[in-house]
Amino acid sequence: MHPNSSRSVSAYLVFSIVLLVYLLAFTGFASTDDEQLFSTLTANLAHNRGYSALPLFGNDRLQGESGGVEPLHPILGIPFYLVAERIGLGKVQVLFLLPALYTALTAALLVMISEVKGYPPKITLLIGLIYGLATIAFPYARTNFRKPLAALLITIAILCFEKSVPPGKNIWENLIYSVSGSVILILSVLTKITTIVLIPFLLVSSFRKKYKMKNGTISKSVRLTLISGFFAVSLGLIFISILPKETLSRFNFQFLEYIRYTLPRIPHDHFWSALAGLFFSPGKGLFIYSPIFFLLFVPPFFRRYKKFEWIVYCGALLALASVQALIYDEQWWSISWGTRALLPALPLACLASLPVLDAGIQNKNNVFRFSTFSLIALSVLSQMGRLLTSDPAYANWVVQNTG
DSSP states (O other): OOHHHHHHHHHHHHHHHHHHHHHHTOOOOOOSHHHHHHHHHHHHHHTTOOSOOGGGTTOTTTTTOOTTOOSHHHHHTHHHHHHHHHHTOOHHHHHTHHHHHHHHHHHHHHHHHHHHTTOOHHHHHHHHHHHHHSSTHHHHTTSOOSHHHHHHHHHHHHHHHHHTSSTTOOHHHHHHHHHHHHHHHHHHHHHOGGGGGGHHHHHHHHHHHHHHHTTTOHHHHHHHHHHHHHHHHHHHHHHHHTSOGGGGTTSSHHHHHHHHHHGGGSOOTTHHHHHHHHHHOTTTOHHHHOGGGGGGGSGGGOTTSOHHHHHHHHHHHHHHHHHHHHHTGGGTTOOOSSOGGGGGGHHHHHHHHHHHHHHHHSOSOHHHHHHHHHHHHHHHHHHHHHHHSOHHHHHHHHHHHHO
16 A cells, blocks of 8 residues: 555544544533634624624623634634525534534644654554544534634644655645645634744744755755745735735734733733643643643653754743733633643644654553553543533532632
8 A cells, every 4th residue: 555545544544533532522512602702703704794793792701892803713614604504404503513623633634744754653543543532632622612723724734844844855846835834824823813922933843854854955945935935925915815804903013012012011920820820730731631741741851852843842832831821820720621722732742742652652661551551541531521511610610629
């Protein structure tokens, strides 16, 4: 069998398994008003009623306002909403299927990226299943949040950059992959603006790989990067220009000025508590609710590991967490099932865990193999809790029992 064919089969298998599990666990029930907001925006856009949330006017927090949220997630739901309306299905419930689809696709793409990186088939299959079923990506695939879409776009961009690097590719093929990856990164920002902090890490990683593959011909790498950037920005601006103006309130100079003025003046008394809480808080810590990511602590002491990749992937995760901690300083204690704000960087965390996962699974020492499989099993069991209760019910239970 041709390697590309084998890769497609592996990715399709993971996609099918993960999506089937999501369909079995599907509820179509909103647990937050943010999910209601995204559904309302899609419905209004589908019926040419503008980018408003007037049906939610009675909500004390939203009061009928869109909050200027990024447009891509609500816009992509329009055709599914209209089809469901046409054939008599639940229109809002169909929108809750999209994050499941996005997450299953992300898991499949992680399989493809892992194979491009040269990992054996059983490890590539495993990393896709781990992302889909053993991290907080699982419970949030059942919600109508935009983070699963942002994670998918980040993963597509990584795959494009990976496929632009291997030797033997001509300049045009390399350019197409590089431009595509850059455009996808722009789309990720149109999904969730905080993903902009991930872009420098991914671009630096891509540039370094191109430079190493071309035996140090840095001038060619710089030229290719500049050309790719020019085309990507041009295509991105063209796409943005066709979006409704009211959907772009967070993509103008006034908003940038607002951020520049406001962010330094927001209290940061709890920054370190907020940052630590995103990873280790019993209320929402990423490592508590996705313990598989404890593998991230091993690579610095692991000789076989490419330390630059670990720095890039973990640096991107830490940067996203730092932005979240800066913005929500006063709410550092808030509770949810894991930290969904970090979801766009979870594919990076999975890729950073790959070498340790590979070494643990294939280790001849039974203790190492057992420890690795135990960590995976614990991570799967952790997600079961979120399937059995909602965020509000869980938060209420934690507060009442722990204060």
